[in-house]
Amino acid sequence: MISKRIGIVEDIVDKSENLDDIRVNINGEVQRAYNFPKMTGKINIGDKVLLNTTAVELSLGTGGYHFVISNLDNMESSLTEGGHIMKLRYTPLQVKVDSVEEQGSIYHDEFEKFESLDNMPVVVGTLHSMLTPFVASYKRNNPNKKLVYIMTDGAALPIYLSKNVETLKNKGLIDSTITIGNAFGGDYECINIYTALITAKEIIKADAVFVGMGPGIAGTGTKYGFTGIEQGPILDAVDKLGGIPIAIPRMSFADKRDRHRGISHHSLTILGDIVNVAVNIPITLYDGENMEVINRQIKENKLEEKHNVKYLENLNTKKDLDYFGLKVKSMGRNYDQDAEFFEAASTAAYYLMEVCDDSRRENNQ
Incomplete structure (x- = not known):
């Protein structure tokens, strides 16, 4: 169901606190990928990354690029420090958020x-x-x-x-x-x-x-x-x-x-x-x-x-x-x-x- 490949980061085309537009080398071919640093860690040139390549292999339009599952050289992430509500629930990438409704919220x-x-x-x-x-x-x-x-x-x-x-x-x-x-x-x-x-x-x-x-x-x-x-x-x-x-x-x-x-x-x-x-x-x-x-x-x-x-x-x-x-x-x-x-x-x-x-x-x- 998920196609995965290992790639090496060759270039960082655009970088922000929320999204990195990067180029990765997969078996000698340079391809586009996105990294969400709050989820999957900061990226540096030369890092080895585990990629979800499913959308590209399906030739999709929107979403038709690789996504970093994990930076194997930097396993840290910082999506949130508080909260008890999970999103992407019961998946390997489930994330914790501070929702406005939960009991500990000021709202x-x-x-x-x-x-x-x-x-x-x-x-x-x-x-x-x-x-x-x-x-x-x-x-x-x-x-x-x-x-x-x-x-x-x-x-x-x-x-x-x-x-x-x-x-x-x-x-x-x-x-x-x-x-x-x-x-x-x-x-x-x-x-x-x-x-x-x-x-x-x-x-x-x-x-x-x-x-x-x-x-x-x-x-x-x-x-x-x-x-x-x-x-x-x-x-x-x-x-x-x-x-x-x-x-x-x-x-x-x-x-x-x-x-x-x-x-x-x-x-x-x-x-x-x-x-x-x-x-x-x-x-x-x-x-x-x-x-x-x-x-x-x-x-x-x-x-x-x-x-x-x-x-x-x-x-x-x-x-x-x-x-x-x-x-x-x-x-x-x-x-x-x-x-x-x-x-x-x-x-x-x-x-x-x-x-x-x-x-x-x-x-x-």
């Missing part, structure tokens, strides 16, 4: 006192690449409002793998991060989506929240066989706790697969069959055939009968990204190659501001 009592999210807006995506355009549009218009990112365990488990999160935090565009389930490495660690939402509201005092998986997604081409299906239960959780659930539809007219043309079959399945409550679905307005395709999909899947579908004009996505010097890519395509995908996430930010934000609504009256 423990907050969860017993919690009553409601009080209409806190929560935007839920299905791909990690939706995060950057949403954040750019929201923060350009609301630079002083507190935005929290909750990363699920639907794809990458270490938040350190995300260059998007690193960039957005360094630019001050994400105020705090929370990792849930078996995902780890956020500013706050939570056991599930419910306690993460409570943490965002009561502990971090968030004005808005974005929820979505880390880099990567698993799909099988079947109706229910994809990790993005988590969007449905998450939207249900937001509603259950008294928040405003906002769903970003996966949208594309560049994807060559018919099932992802217009509104992806992933979104149609989630919004048509999986989510149990009425949610808000922002849709970007377009001219011509693309809009006809979207309208037909909404009608055929009866989305307007089940949810609040809101159409918004949005010509600002690229301007918002450029304002912060941000680049985006999804499924190998950049903004110019797949504008509709990124605009869907950006439009969710404008929906939040125009419909959910009381101060902006009052200013527009």
Whole structure:
């Protein structure tokens, strides 16, 4: 199940406290690998490392590089000094974290006192690449409002793998991060989506929240066989706790697969069959055939009968990204190659501001 090889570190291309991008020599061939120093120790050129080579051998896209299992010349790691909650449980790489809910936490009592999210807006995506355009549009218009990112365990488990999160935090565009389930490495660690939402509201005092998986997604081409299906239960959780659930539809007219043309079959399945409550679905307005395709999909899947579908004009996505010097890519395509995908996430930010934000609504009256 796991392919393992021994390699020698030949080069360290990029290095940080959370992620090392290295080159390793495996039987005379130099290949790319990632090391998480907090988990598997610091790396030096010449070190002998044990590598998980499974993804490369399977020719995967996201995650298609080697990962250091252990630095055989440095066995020390320093993920956390406290905490009693395990993530990656019952695996050789299980890690100990200090979760906000546990009995020894200074925040423990907050969860017993919690009553409601009080209409806190929560935007839920299905791909990690939706995060950057949403954040750019929201923060350009609301630079002083507190935005929290909750990363699920639907794809990458270490938040350190995300260059998007690193960039957005360094630019001050994400105020705090929370990792849930078996995902780890956020500013706050939570056991599930419910306690993460409570943490965002009561502990971090968030004005808005974005929820979505880390880099990567698993799909099988079947109706229910994809990790993005988590969007449905998450939207249900937001509603259950008294928040405003906002769903970003996966949208594309560049994807060559018919099932992802217009509104992806992933979104149609989630919004048509999986989510149990009425949610808000922002849709970007377009001219011509693309809009006809979207309208037909909404009608055929009866989305307007089940949810609040809101159409918004949005010509600002690229301007918002450029304002912060941000680049985006999804499924190998950049903004110019797949504008509709990124605009869907950006439009969710404008929906939040125009419909959910009381101060902006009052200013527009």
